[in-house]
Amino acid sequence: MKNCRSLPVGSVRLADPFLAHRVEADYRVTIPTSIDKCRETGRIDSFRLNWKPGMPNRPHIFWDSDFAKVIEGMCYAVALHPEDHRMAAELDGYIDLIVSAQQPDGYLNTYFTQVAPAERWKNIFDWHELYCAGHLIEAAVAHYEATGSRKFLDAMCRCADYIGTVFGPEADRMHGYPGHEELELALCKLADATGNDAYFRLAKYFVDERGKSPNFFQQEDPGRNEGQLKNRQAHKPVREQRDADGHSVRALYLYAGMADVAERSNDVELLDACKALFDSIAEKRMYIxxxxxxxxxxxAFTVDYNLPNDTAYAESCASMALVQFAKRLLNITRQGRYADVMEQALYNGVLSGISLQGSEFFYANLLEVSSDTFTYGHIRKERQPWFDCSCCPTSFCRFLPQLGSFAWSEAENELRLNIPAAGSVNRNGIEIEVGGSYPFGGEIPVTVKSAGNFRFALRIPGWCRSFRLTLNGEAVSAAPENGYITLERNWNAGDKLELTLDMPVEVVRANPAVTADAGRIALMRGPLVYALESTDNGRVLSRLLIDTEAGFTTAPAPNLPDGVLAIRGEARLESDASEGHLYYRAAPQLEKAGFTAIPYALWQNRGPSDLLVWMRCR
Amino acid sequence: MKNCRSLPVGSVRLADPFLAHRVEADYRVTIPTSIDKCRETGRIDSFRLNWKPGMPNRPHIFWDSDFAKVIEGMCYAVALHPEDHRMAAELDGYIDLIVSAQQPDGYLNTYFTQVAPAERWKNIFDWHELYCAGHLIEAAVAHYEATGSRKFLDAMCRCADYIGTVFGPEADRMHGYPGHEELELALCKLADATGNDAYFRLAKYFVDERGKSPNFFQQEDPGRNEGQLKNRQAHKPVREQRDADGHSVRALYLYAGMADVAERSNDVELLDACKALFDSIAEKRMYIxxxxxxxxxxxAFTVDYNLPNDTAYAESCASMALVQFAKRLLNITRQGRYADVMEQALYNGVLSGISLQGSEFFYANLLEVSSDTFTYGHIRKERQPWFDCSCCPTSFCRFLPQLGSFAWSEAENELRLNIPAAGSVNRNGIEIEVGGSYPFGGEIPVTVKSAGNFRFALRIPGWCRSFRLTLNGEAVSAAPENGYITLERNWNAGDKLELTLDMPVEVVRANPAVTADAGRIALMRGPLVYALESTDNGRVLSRLLIDTEAGFTTAPAPNLPDGVLAIRGEARLESDASEGHLYYRAAPQLEKAGFTAIPYALWQNRGPSDLLVWMRCR
Incomplete structure (x- = not known):
């Protein structure tokens, strides 16, 4: 398939009011703090392989993946900060430590090596050996690309080679596949980085074997039922899957891996499955x-249109994985709709998962919170500094440095601006600078800084009803195709494009089948979903009826970073006629009120607050 | 405490259009079917004590309670049907079988006797030995009261005597209490039936010891955390508990037992705890x-005002237990508010749990169901004939014959009509007949059939805003006190009271803190909560906006038993403007429509249907 690729992390520098400081906070706060947490909790020492029964900090089956993700993030940070020799040196020490834990046969897993050596490969369904290997491979590829050093990459090649002697189609191998998918996409990356097609073939084997009959997971344990298989996307072959089912992070990592395999083997049938699974999510199973x-x-995903707000799970990791999946389909198909969903997740449900400071995290991202919200398990109403199962914080470590990379793609003689966030790109001699204040402002000046002949594609977002584009002051009449306007010419240094995306406040409703949102509206402006916080509106959110006819204004959002715009408008406040009763028969009264909504991604950054995305209206 | 008692089961014959046929269906269908299910699943054979490893139908820790509840129901059925010698003989055989399973020391539990003898009393927190004993004791008391035979009663006295040698304040006993409460109230019944105060003292010990520090359940297993203790109402002494917490059936059985102990020992402090726990439920944690x-x-109960509709649990057993708890507080305090809640649960959330035929059951009683409702675990959108854990069907077996008993209470020289359902009472020489079609009609003729001097108290329900009462055609001016009008006089045979309760359709709202019901209304008429079914309205329930200003009418409910009234009225139907999209920006249109609502308790009796209790409105 003739596809695009996202730009390498180091080639894009963001300077916008929404994403840029997230990249910076990751470098300054999230990565160092996560390293500290990994040290405190034993996740780093685990690689020394000297834990003994009775000692504190007993390693856990998923620990290696946590540290691997922080290391991957640190590799990207080093790529973005070549001046930071201290971080580079620190990183080098960690790489030596990780590699030192590798066993002579290539196996690398600190839990099974020192805690349960007899259990190696005994429970592929539940235990995370292949998952951890995948994250270590991703980190190794990031390290190689950031530093040119092969020591981590070579170690993970030995590990992958060893895994290829354990799993595969041959009669003497296990005909299994990851219980927590991730290794599939990692092996594709490893194949790309090394040019060794064996890694791709192993990824393809894992994808193709999954869910075939007789079922590997049921051979491993005949007690496993259909629901358990579905939770692991192993209830049927992946090419036959059309509904996004089961554990959502596992599902989305799998789908991303499927897209990688489809792309590298021109496998249209597999790509069609990916598209259908994407549609299942975007059209039936995704929060706004x-x-x-x-x-x-x-x-897990549940059933079509089941999208409860106050018991949403909407794990931060799942939205990050959705971005990765959408990015792959975008790069394969060049269809703007994949960019639309990538941007929708990125600007809302991903960034809501981390505080502006970069130090606290949501595991689950609720869409409605009040003092009366009951939260289950590890779901919290306020962000937490860490979790026992700390996948989300460590996912942010590696995700945030890639923000610029999502904004830009490239193909042969072509650059594609997927998300018009301000910043600069420098790639293969082409330099482009983007200005403006997207996503708060829709005026986007783009300056080509270097002369050359190349195609330049600008995305016109799916949410945008009207726009204007000029080149050096003259209107460009080209209509968008598949969500992009493509200009091919001999560019002169200093050529100036001016893209203006009209960005009114939009009243959005959910399909009537989403009963949780019946009679409710959401407010969007550009890619941003807005929400009511009690911080601005008082603890009356479910009694506020937004007046959708009265018009809306924007204004600087109180006590949020410079440049952040709030939406203001008129509403009616329903009186509390209950007199304290649980059920009552008086009719409430309506009085005039105003409201302030802020970007959902920024909620809970001004202290504890109630939250409401789907608002009542008049 | 100078209290009332509910009338014995055999002394009330119902003839109303809502409850009477439920008693009959229980006798004709629910009890015989449950006996069959107990036989098929091995619950009866388990009492033969000849199960061996490898045989099918391995007994389960809660099986004895299931069969005990069916037997208890059969005892009541025999009391109501003295002509049915065949059922009496069948019952006698089961009693012999049950008693034959008793061990020489008095222990009676078929699971631990034959499956896990070494585990007796090893895990009071999780396993159900004391719970099963409680249900067997309740059955034994019912058997004694229905037949006069002491054989089951004496056996359970020996069992209770034995339990009293295992648990108690003495140094050599276990200082524990039931992990699943129920035995407390059963022991109070046993004390009443036998006059042996030792059983009451053991009940009181269980109540008083519960949740004390050091915590018994944590001594049994130090790994148990606060949340686990709270699920079992053992996180603090019961007298200090003010919020209804944890597993709701366990909680309500405990509270009923606490009320029994408080009543029998004039324990005002304990009664105050009961009242506070009742208020916690009725004012903050109970569905309408x-x-x-x-x-x-x-x-479990969760937190105040957390009452989700489409993921409600609202177990049938819990509502039946609430009726039992409310009945006790009503009989102790003579306060009408306890009768109000007893009636509210009885006429709605209890009877919704069983089909009109008496053959199918809800475990959980949802308040909102659509094709897009996701149901968890064993929660179902349609009633089921049985469950692996079949507490609810077997609870109905014993609950339904008591319906008449809940309607009437007595005290010295006093009869009290708690629920004015048509029927007749014959008690200690007093005969009274109640006519009318309550709960569908508010005109209630009451005829005293036998002369005598006694107090007669009629409840004026809390939901009633206006009523009229005449005696032999002349207005009675007495105002209700605590929800009852009390008339004391020399009654002549043929004296006629005519009570008229005005019964308009009422629009009810929930406290604004119940965010699940924000902007929604419920419709009630008399004690009945009404609901929309797609059977009457099409699959558009969340798009129907009830017009609360246009007035309502009543009419015979289509395809439901004679006498059942539906509510009809005007509405607006919101168009589906989504064009199939998950999120969209068009504004829906409203068109005129009508609606039909039926009693919630009768939903899902005309085939699969969507359901909505809390309706949108204009």
Whole structure:
């Protein structure tokens, strides 16, 4: 397939009011803090392989993946900050430590090596050996690309080679596949980085074997039922899957891996499955914020249109994985709709998962919170500094440095601006600078800084009803195709494009089948979903009826970073006629009120607050 | 305390259009079917004590309680049907079988006797030995009262005597209490039936010891955390508990037992705890249907005002237990508010749990169901004939014959009509007949059939805003006190009271803190909560906006038993403007429509249907 690629992390520098400081906070706060947490909790020492029964900090089956993700993030940070020799040196020490834990046969897993050596490969369904290997491979590829050093990459090649002697189609191998998918996409990355097609073939084997009959997971344990297989996307072959089912993070990592395999093998049938699964999510199973997973139970997708707000799961990791999946389909197909969902998740349900400071995290991203919201399990109403199962914080470590990379793609002699966030790109001699204040402002000046002949594609977002584009002051009449306007010419240094995306406040409704949102509206402006916080509106959110006819204004959002715009408008406040009773018969009264809504992604950054995305209206 | 008692089961014959045929269906269908199910599943054979490893139908820790509840129901049925010698003989055989399973020391539990003898009393927190004993004791008391035979009663006295050698304040006993409460109230019944105060003292010990520090359940297993203790109402002494917490059936059985102990020992402090716990439920944690328990997770109460409709748990057993708890507080205090809640649960969230035929059951009683409702675990959108954990069907077996007993209470020289359902009472020489069609009609003729001097108290329900009462055609001016009008006189045979309760359709709202019901209304008429079914209205329930200003009418409910009234009225139907999209920006249109609502308790009796209790309105 003739596809695009996202730009390398180091080639894009963001300077916009929404994403840029997230990249910076990751570098300054999230990565160092996560390293500290990994040290405190034993996740780093675990690689020394000297834990003994009775000692504190007993390693856990998923620990290696946490540290691997922080290391991957640090590799990207080093790529973005070549001046930071201290971080580079620190990183080098960690790489040596990780590699030192590798066993002579290539196996690398600190839990099974020192805690349960007899259990190696005994429970592929539940235990995370292949998952951890996948994250270590991703980190190794990031390290190689950031530093040119092969020591981590070579170690993970030995590990992948060893895994290829354990799993595969041959009669003497296990005909299994990851219980927590991720290794599939990692092996594709490893194949790209090394040019060794064996890694791709192993990824393809894992994808193709999954869910075939007789079922590997049921051979491993005949007690496993259909629901358990579905939670792991192993209830049927992946090419036959059309509904996004089961554990949402596992599902989305799998789908991303499927897209990688489809792309590299021109496998149209597999790509069609990916598209159908994407549609299942985007058209039936996704919160308006790009959140995925409607229930804590199994951390899973449920059924079409089941999108409860106050018991949403919408794990931060799942939205990040959705961005990765959408990015792959975008790069394969060049269809703007994949960019639309990528942006929707990125600007809402991903960034809501981390505080502006970069130090606290939501595991689950609720869309409605009040003092009376009951939260289940590890779901919290306020962000937390860490979790026992700390996948989300460590996912942010590696995700945030890639923000610029999502904004830009490239193909042969072509650059594609997927998200018009201000910043600069420098790639293969082409330099472009983007200005403006997107996503708060729709005026986007783009300056080509270097002369050359190349195609330049600008995305016109799916949410945008009207726009204007000029080149050096003259209107460009080209209509968007598949969501992009493509200009091919001999560019002169200093050529100036001016893209203006009209960005009114939009009243959005949900399909009537989404009973949780019946009679409710959401407010969007550009890619941003807005929400009511009690911080601005008092603890009356479910009694506020937004006046959709009275018009809306924007204004600087109180006590949020410079440049952040709030939406203001008129409303009616319903009186509390209950007199304290649980059920009552008086009719409430309506009085005039105003409201202030802020971007959902920024909620809970001004202290504890109630939250409401789907608002009542008049 | 100078209290009332509910009338014995055999002394009331119902003839109303709502309850009477439920008693009959229980006798003709529910009890015989449950006996069959107990036989098929091995619950009866388990009492033969010849199960061996490898045989089918391995007994389960709660099986004895299931069969005990069916037997208890059969005892009541025999009391109501003295002509049915065949059922009496069948019952006698089961009693012999049950008693034959008793061990020489008095222990009676078929699971631990034959499956896990070494585990007796090893896990009081999780296993159900004391719970099963309680249900067997209740059955034994019912058997003694229905037949006069002491054989089952004496056996259970020996069992209770034995339990009293295992648990108690003495140094050599276990200082524990039931992990699933129920035995407390059963022991009070046993004390009443036998006159042996030792059983009451053991009940009181269980109540008083519960939740004391050091905590027995944590001594049994130090790994148990606060949440687990709270699920079992053992996180603090019961006298200090003010919020209804944890597993809702366990909680309500405990509270009923606490009320029994408080009553029998004039324990005002304990009664105050009962009242506070009742208020916690009725004013903050109860569905409008009388449903209790907001979550499947732990089958538990959650927090104040957390009452989700489409993920309600509201277990049938919990509402039946609420009726038992409310009945006790009503009989102790003579306060009408306890009768109000008893009636609210009985006429809505209890009877919704069983089909009109008496053959199918809801475990959980949802308040909102659509094709897009996701149901968790064993929660179903349609009633089921049985469950692996079949507490609810077997609870109905014993609950339904008591319906008449809930309607009437007595005290010295006093009869009290708690629920004016048509029927007749014959008690200690006093005969009274109640006519009318309550709860569908508010005109209630009451005829005293036998002369005598006694107090007669008629409840004026809390939901009633206006009423009239005449005696032999002349207005009675007495005002209700605590929800009852009390008339004391020399009654002549043929004296006629005519009570008229005005019964308009009422629009009810929920406290604004119940965010699940924000902007919604419920419709009630008399004690009945009404609901929309797609059977009458099409699959558009969340798009129907009830017009609360246009007035309502009543009419015979289509395809439901004679006498059942539906509510009809005007509405607006919101168009589906989504064009199939998950999120969209068009504004829906409203068109005129009508609606039909039927009693919630009768939903899902005309085939599969969507359901909505809390309706949108204009």
């Amino acid at each position: 914020t790009g959140g995925c997973g409607s229930t804590l139970i199994g951390e | 249907t009388g449903g209790c328990g907001s979550t499947l997770i732990g089958e």
